[in-house]
Amino acid sequence: MAVSREKLQELLKQEMRKIYSETVIDHSMNPRNTGNPGNVDGYAKVIGPCGDTIEMWLKVKDDIIRDAGFITDGCSTTIAASSMVTEMAKDRTASEAQRISQRDILDALGGLPEDNEHCALLASNTLKEAIRDYLAMKREPWKKVYRQY
Numbered sequence: 078m079a080v081s082r083e084k085l086q087e088l089l090k091q092e093m094r095k096i097y098s099e100t101v102i103d104h105s106m107n108p109r110n111t112g113n114p115g116n117v118d119g120y121a122k123v124i125g126p127c128g129d130t131i132e133m134w135l136k137v138k139d140d141i142i143r144d145a146g147f148i149t150d151g152c153s154t155t156i157a158a159s160s161m162v163t164e165m166a167k168d169r170t171a172s173e174a175q176r177i178s179q180r181d182i183l184d185a186l187g188g189l190p191e192d193n194e195h196c197a198l199l200a201s202n203t204l205k206e207a208i209r210d211y212l213a214m215k216r217e218p219w220k221k222v223y224r225q226y
């Protein structure tokens with residue numbers, strides 16, 4: 078007997094609920110801000126110690142992060158952490174967003190299992206690196222001409 082897609086998703090969620098918060102499940106199954114929003118002002122690609130990568134793009138106007146996007150080849154908790162950090166960064170100044178820590182992301186997600194806490198660190202580090210890139214481009218805007226993103 079064939080099992081419907083909806084039924085399979087519900088079974089998967091039931092299993093995930095044993096380990097993850099509803100917020101983690103929501104952000105991993107329905108990630109916000111995926112992809113490059115285009116015409117960006119800051120970019121970073123960071124590889125974590127586990128080998129997973131997050132790429133992140135920022136659109137900034139008047140020093141406020143107006144939009145953010147990401148892609149990752151990481152696990153579901155990396156997707157959730159990336160989704161959350163891009164949501165948290167939007168509408169903050171660059172210096173406010175630079176202070177978003179691993180702890181802030183973990184708190185916003187309702188926690189992660191200890192083995193996955195590094196996913197939030199990778200997301201935080203990638204945001205910080207993208208902001209550093211934005212600040213460097215702001216100092217030397219002519220370098221943007223050579224960018225491929």
Ligand code: FES
Nearest residue numbers: 127129151155196
């Ligand atoms: Fe490495 Fe998620 S398992 S970043």
